[in-house]
Amino acid sequence: MINYEVIKQRRNEAWREALRKQHKPNERTAIARVKMPESDVAERITSLTLEVNKGLSEKQALVEAQRCLDCPKPTCMEGCPVEIHIPSFIKNIERGNFREADAVLRETSSLPSVCGRVCPQEKQCEAHCIYHTMRKEPVAIGYLERFAADWTRNNPSGQTPSSPKSNGKKVAVVGSGPAGLSFAGDMAKLGYDVTVFEALHEVGGVLRYGIPEFRLPNNVVDAEINSLRSLGVNFETNMVIGATLNQDDLKDMGFAGLFVASGAGLPNFMGIPGENYIGVMSCNEYLTRVNLMHAGTPGSETPVFLGRRVAVIGGGNTAMDAVRTAKRLGAERAMIVYRRSEEEMPARIEEIHHAKDEGIEFLNLHNPIEYKADEQGRVRTMLLQEMELGAPDASGRRRPVPIKGAIKEIEVDVVIVSIGVSPNPLVPRTFTGLDVTDRGTLVVNNDNQTTLPYIFAGGDIVRGGATVILAMGDGRRAAAAMHQYLSTQA
Secondary structure: OOOHHHHHHHHOOHHHHHHHHOOOHHHHHOOOOOOOOEOOHHHHOOOOOOOOEOOOOHHHHHHHHHOOOOOOOOHHHHHOOOOOOHHHHHHHHHOOOHHHHHHHHHHHOOOHHHHHHHOOHHHOOHHHOHHHHHOOOOOOHHHHHHHHHHHHHHOOOOOOOOOOOOOOOEEEEEOOOHHHHHHHHHHHHOOOEEEEEOOOOOOOOHHHHOOOOOOOOHHHHHHHHHHHHHOOOEEEOOOOEOOOEOHHHHHHOOEEEEEEOOOOOEEOOOOOOOOOOEOEEEHHHHHHHHHOOOOOOOOOOOOOOOOOEEEEEOOOHHHHHHHHHHHHOOOOEEEEEEOOOHHHOOOOHHHHHHHHHOOOEEEEOEEEEEEEEOOOOEEEEEEEEEEEEEEEOOOOOEEEEEEEEEEEEEEOOEEEEOOOEEOOOHHHHHOOOOOEOOOOOEOOOOOOEOOOOOEEEOOHHHHOOOOHHHHHHHHHHHHHHHHHHHHOOO
């Protein structure tokens, strides 16, 4: 819930009032939106780790921050699932106090460096910017968030943050993705003894295994996790809740509350002929092998088929990540196959732009109907049904309709299926007393509380598939609600 009284108080501080007077509103709105510097295309398509967006310079950040009008009622905050005090952090950038800008971000966000890189700001905070009413480009809130967080990480103060005062209560978190990390940070600040259980051997969840380093470097994820460790959050890896530890084990260990953020790691397939051929795999498997297990490195113990002709089925951000990864691993022809037009693609505009710059081929209005293989059972071609758009479906997007007789065959060595995921079934199946939907997601109330009062849940295990920032919003909401619940317990 946005606290407009706090917003008013901060806006009325003397330095904010003085800052607003330095430039007239029409001077601020006349400034063109900053352009994000990018790595050279020819260089970046040969590297899995070279970040595409290079970040703003101090000069660029200072100028872009001037564009913010410091609105009395900042509508941008209405679009932020974690309710960052957006004008406050931007105005701190404008006055050159970058460390304080980062401190404002961290009041409500545990992962500002991450969010500044991967959140769909164009659909959230920036979509609510007042500049849209003037038919101008919105303030680059995401770029500025990344700048402040990165500046602070690269310019450490040398001071050790003080640990919050303990309230003597223990809570557990299942999963170290964005929902789990956000919850853990908020609960640690409230004085809880927080332990995060991660099934894999490294912490970070989808931030680590799902998003390539050219979009989200591991060192950035590591820094955010270390910030949580400095708050006292404990991390236990190789712990599969529902197998390594069960429901009763956690109770016996003294955990008063549990937040389930085990994600959606069960891939969906289309159910068409040939999906079991060698070379056809889920996007989850492909990205996990490459990002977490370094499958693209020569001599890897968990290699993937590299392929000269790689097709990725789907049009979301994960599909873009996969096809751009395939390009970096040497694919001569890397294709997106999507049954709707580009306008209906759920992927971020920025990701589509980067993919095109990198030579990715877009086969829009095409849908695979069969894969064919050679004598060894390796996929060699795919049959694509050409589509056209009909009337809108329940999602509001126009429904793709097959064009009768319009079928083409294309050579492929690798097919990566990225058409969504289903929730991780382990906790729902092994914990008694939890209500589950037909889709396998956990049933929660408006506070993200499950049918077991001491268990809360958020992220993909509830939503079935969500953005990083929406998962973080679930974590924050659950933390506030669990704190209220546990405060009433003996």
